[in-house]
């Protein structure tokens with residue numbers, strides 16, 4: 001288990017990390033997600049022991065890490081530029097870190113073979129580093145870290161150099177690998193899809209602060225504020241007036257959706273009387289022909305963008321301050337709806353999320 005307790009990292013007056021606290025559980029796939037410069041690499045490097053907190057403490061398995069150098073920590077890091085040695089073959093690259101353990105030759109070979117099998121590179125041990133694809137090089141870098149049998153594997157944007165298709169394939173593989181070896185993975189990424197696809201839990205960070213720590217579904221469906229909602233994908237925002245409060249819920253009124261009961265936002269100051277209501281574009285559904293729904297709004301299509309499997313519609317609704325974005329699959333012909341056409345949209349009130357303003 002990793003505990004980050006009130007950790008700040010300052011450079012002069014600038015705080016790269018500002019009083020961050022979180023707990024990463026044993027065996028968890030945990031991601032640090034946020035835009036460039038939010039402090040995620042800074043936090044990862046401090047867990048690894050490559051950097052030191054200005055204030056606060058980092059504990060691994062209950063032990064304070066202050067003063068313990070990187071090579072004495074139960075962690076191992078896989079870097080973005082997967083720094084494998086070009087003059088060594090795959091086996092030599094993977095076995096490199098084992099040299100200082102002075103194992104018996106047979107034991108060393110057994111561990112290298114095991115690590116290569118874990119990343120599905122068995123049989124490629126004699127290949128030169130220069131004779132590998134990008135995906136294979138990434139696997140060598142992973143094997144090189146796994147061979148040290150760390151309790152925690154730290155990954156700094158490990159897939160960012162790969163093209164989209166390979167990256168998606170490696171995301172699945174990395175997740176399987178983590179489940180089969182059962183060790184804790186901490187991943188730094190600025191790619192929300194990557195974090196959502198792979199993680200047990202995600203810490204979303206902005207400007208050196210941790211905004212939310214939750215499961216992928218929770219951060220996506222129940223973001224604590226607009227910033228988190230926006231970073232994790234498209235979101236329609238509607239300003240709402242708070243007209244009632246109940247246990248764990250609030251009742252809000254909007255000109256467009258009327259009165260709805262919503263889960264009470266976690267970061268919420270009830271005094272100011274207003275909140276923001278959000279709904280994801282894919283939670284609005286086009287109603288065709290005579291179809292009706294209990295909850296629906298009507299408007300006009302003002303723009304349309306075709307993306308192959310889906311179409312993105314922009315819909316103006318009387319009473320709404322901004323047009324709604326709608327993503328609809330092309331199964332029923334959303335790609336043929338003309339701009340200017342009248343349209344009705346169904347929504348589930350449970351898909352509306354109230355956020356602090």
Ligand SMILES: Nc1ncnc2c1ncn2[C@@H]1O[C@H](COP(=O)(O)OP(=O)(O)OP(=O)(O)O)[C@@H](O)[C@H]1O
Pocket residue numbers: 011015016034035036037038039040041042043190
């Ligand atoms: N040695 C340093 N001196 C001064 N400022 C630094 C130093 N290292 C990092 N910073 C600043 O701290 C902030 C956080 O950096 P960090 O590398 O943690 O961001 P990040 O979220 O990992 O971003 P990226 O995805 O671009 O790597 C940035 O504004 C960066 O410029």
